[in-house]
Amino acid sequence: MLAGSRSDSLKDSSLGVSPSTVHQAVASPSCGEGALLVTRSSGYHFIVPGFGFLIPLLLLMVVVFDAPIVYMLALAFWDKAQGFTLGYYGDVFEAPVYLRVLANTVRISVVATIVSVIIGYPLAHWIRGLGRRAKMVALALVVLPFWVSVLVRTYAWIVLLGNDGLVNRALQWLGLVQAPVSFLYNELGVTIGMTNVLLPLLVLPLYAAMARVDDRLLQAAASLGAPPSTIFWKVYFPLTLPSLAAGTLLALILCLGFYITPAILGGGRVPMISNVLDTLINVYPNWGQASAISTILLVVTLLIFAIYRRIDQTTSTK
Amino acid sequence: MINRRRLLGMAAVGVPAISILRTRSASAQAKEIRVAEDGGVATKAFQSGFVEPFTKKTGVKVTLESPNPLGKLRAMVEAGQTGTVLYTGLGSVNMLAAKRLGLIDPIDWGAVDPAPMYPEAKKDYGFGHQYFSTVMAWNAVVKAPKSWADFFDAKAFPGKRALVDLPQYSLPFALLATGVPVDKLYPLDVNAAFKKLREFKSHVSVWTATTPQGPQLLRDNEVQYAVCSGSRVVGDPALGMTWDHGRLDVGYACIVKTSKPEDRVAAYKLLHEMSLPENQARYAEIFPVTGPNPDLDQYLPKDKLSTYPASKQNKAVQWLENPQWWNENGEAINKKWQEFKLGL
Numbered sequence: 001m002l003a004g005s006r007s008d009s010l011k012d013s014s015l016g017v018s019p020s021t022v023h024q025a026v027a028s029p030s031c032g033e034g035a036l037l038v039t040r041s042s043g044y045h046f047i048v049p050g051f052g053f054l055i056p057l058l059l060l061m062v063v064v065f066d067a068p069i070v071y072m073l074a075l076a077f078w079d080k081a082q083g084f085t086l087g088y089y090g091d092v093f094e095a096p097v098y099l100r101v102l103a104n105t106v107r108i109s110v111v112a113t114i115v116s117v118i119i120g121y122p123l124a125h126w127i128r129g130l131g132r133r134a135k136m137v138a139l140a141l142v143v144l145p146f147w148v149s150v151l152v153r154t155y156a157w158i159v160l161l162g163n164d165g166l167v168n169r170a171l172q173w174l175g176l177v178q179a180p181v182s183f184l185y186n187e188l189g190v191t192i193g194m195t196n197v198l199l200p201l202l203v204l205p206l207y208a209a210m211a212r213v214d215d216r217l218l219q220a221a222a223s224l225g226a227p228p229s230t231i232f233w234k235v236y237f238p239l240t241l242p243s244l245a246a247g248t249l250l251a252l253i254l255c256l257g258f259y260i261t262p263a264i265l266g267g268g269r270v271p272m273i274s275n276v277l278d279t280l281i282n283v284y285p286n287w288g289q290a291s292a293i294s295t296i297l298l299v300v301t302l303l304i305f306a307i308y309r310r311i312d313q314t315t316s317t318k
Numbered sequence: 319m320i321n322r323r324r325l326l327g328m329a330a331v332g333v334p335a336i337s338i339l340r341t342r343s344a345s346a347q348a349k350e351i352r353v354a355e356d357g358g359v360a361t362k363a364f365q366s367g368f369v370e371p372f373t374k375k376t377g378v379k380v381t382l383e384s385p386n387p388l389g390k391l392r393a394m395v396e397a398g399q400t401g402t403v404l405y406t407g408l409g410s411v412n413m414l415a416a417k418r419l420g421l422i423d424p425i426d427w428g429a430v431d432p433a434p435m436y437p438e439a440k441k442d443y444g445f446g447h448q449y450f451s452t453v454m455a456w457n458a459v460v461k462a463p464k465s466w467a468d469f470f471d472a473k474a475f476p477g478k479r480a481l482v483d484l485p486q487y488s489l490p491f492a493l494l495a496t497g498v499p500v501d502k503l504y505p506l507d508v509n510a511a512f513k514k515l516r517e518f519k520s521h522v523s524v525w526t527a528t529t530p531q532g533p534q535l536l537r538d539n540e541v542q543y544a545v546c547s548g549s550r551v552v553g554d555p556a557l558g559m560t561w562d563h564g565r566l567d568v569g570y571a572c573i574v575k576t577s578k579p580e581d582r583v584a585a586y587k588l589l590h591e592m593s594l595p596e597n598q599a600r601y602a603e604i605f606p607v608t609g610p611n612p613d614l615d616q617y618l619p620k621d622k623l624s625t626y627p628a629s630k631q632n633k634a635v636q637w638l639e640n641p642q643w644w645n646e647n648g649e650a651i652n653k654k655w656q657e658f659k660l661g662l
Binding site for chain 1: 387388389390392415419483484523524525526527538539540648649652653656657659660
């Protein structure tokens with residue numbers, strides 16, 4: 001057990017609990033964090049039974065995860081021949097290649113996320129309205145692909161969408177198209193593949209938020225004479241918005257690091273940052289350059305994550 | 319061809335921050351050595367062709383590990399890992415890159431005492447143990463091209479193309495297509511090669527990243543013409559291929575910089591086994607890639623000689639990669655390649 005005096009330094013940095021959240025946590029007894037904390041006049045102290053058991057895990061994380069990341073960040077500033085260097089960062093900003101790839105990655109990620117939202121939101125809403133048993137089946141169908149390896153799912157798209165694939169054969173048989181449609185090895189293929197991976201990640205939290213919406217609120221709005229569209233936009237949508245925003249950003253963050261899907265479905269014509277990093281790390285192997293690009297990617301991701309945290313916090317205090 | 323299992327390779331490279339404490343066994347004789355190699359069918363061939371006779375003679379066990387990308391070698395050496403002694407299957411350009419980065423040590427050829435080898439296979443830093451070809455292949459239903467000029471002629475030979483997503487496997491072919499003779503290929507006219515590729519880019523529907531991709535795309539009729547690894551397409555009735563003007567390269571086995579001396583003693587004995595033509599023939603029986611012995615043809619089945627990348631008849635119609643040139647110019651071209659791919 002770790003108590004009182006030793007906890008001051010841990011409090012803010014290690015566990016990421018700032019004094020302001022402590023206030024919120026203590027103020028709202030429903031929040032889980034409240035159980036871990038007591039407030040004294042001198043300040044905030046932890047009484048976390050069994051905290052000692054966490055230390056091995058924390059040490060493991062520091063040694064095998066945090067330290068390598070610091071090492072990785074340092075690689076971009078160090079050159080065997082010259083010592084300290086800013087050359088790798090200079091290269092990133094001088095040559096348009098890497099920034100173009102990064103911009104391309106962000107663009108495709110945004111598109112895939114938006115498509116997921118357009119499909120995922122109505123889907124989650126539809127599931128909410130289903131009967132008990134149908135709801136179970138629908139949720140199971142959403143979750144099922146979640147358990148199948150990304151690799152398998154991605155290759156499955158080749159079987160479905162290839163020139164000789166099921167979809168193209170069906171389209172040609174129906175006479176809808178003359179020549180096979182190029183679904184694969186372009187941005188369309190990558191977007192389809194990514195959306196498929198993202199969908200459960202978006203639908204599940206959305207469904208959870210929608211299930212919490214009290215039907216009586218909607219009924220009240222209806223009894224006051226609001227038409228369905230007004231009820232949706234003024235009552236239902238705002239209640240699910242925080243969850244939608246958080247889920248969207250989470251999906252976007254995941255997209256930025258996609259590797260397998262663009263590698264297989266992009267046909268080398270859809271450059272995304274992870275694939276460029278793979279080439280820099282494994283083929284050339286120019287680790288300094290890879291480190292500089294990774295750092296920039298990390299910063300972009302953290303920025304999005306900061307926005308996510310903001311939204312998440314406002315959600316949990318509502 | 320390209321590093322096999324590159325998709326999985328990413329996962330294999332952890333960035334190590336701490337050196338593992340080095341413990342050295344008391345006995346100076348290695349009981350077991352670790353060798354990195356290609357994986358897949360090549361593992362079976364390596365086991366039966368080289369490891370079995372070696373273990374029978376020396377009693378030393380060999381553990382094979384795969385995959386073998388260059389990045390993994392770098393990670394191993396920079397972490398000070400002493401486990402793996404031999405890193406096989408490094409293409410000629412990668413072997414020189416490993417040498418430049420200080421990841422490998424010179425081979426003690428006196429200790430290896432090899433049977434005769436082709437000169438390009440016997441290098442200071444590398445034991446060339448496999449010859450592999452990159453060639454043009456096509457779906458058997460389409461018109462067969464005879465030269466790289468035909469392959470890059472989408473009017474006379476209509477159909478989608480797949481090229482390899484690495485400059486050293488694409489630029490030389492594009493240049494040959496412009497009419498440059500094979501013996502004048504190097505020094506490579508980079509601008510002319512890129513010009514040709516830019517003109518042709520719209521016909522390329524896939525840039526392949528792994529070796530099995532090319533033949534698969536042909537079989538699925540996703541593309542009609544593809545640059546492929548010769549061993550993967552030869553003899554397939556659904557596909558056509560020619561060795562003519564193919565790119566012949568050597569895969570090298572190298573001594574890992576941080577490996578233990580007693581392991582190296584054993585590794586040199588393994589290299590000796592790898593130089594023997596009868597062992598190379600047994601390897602080729604399982605994985606149709608041949609070794610560096612100039613008299614190997616006598617040990618191979620006569621009716622299959624046309625299917626091996628480096629049998630005398632096939633070696634004669636291909637050109638050998640120029641690793642020195644790529645070692646000097648590669649880095650600048652890699653960046654140009656990325657720009658070309660992005661359409662800059």
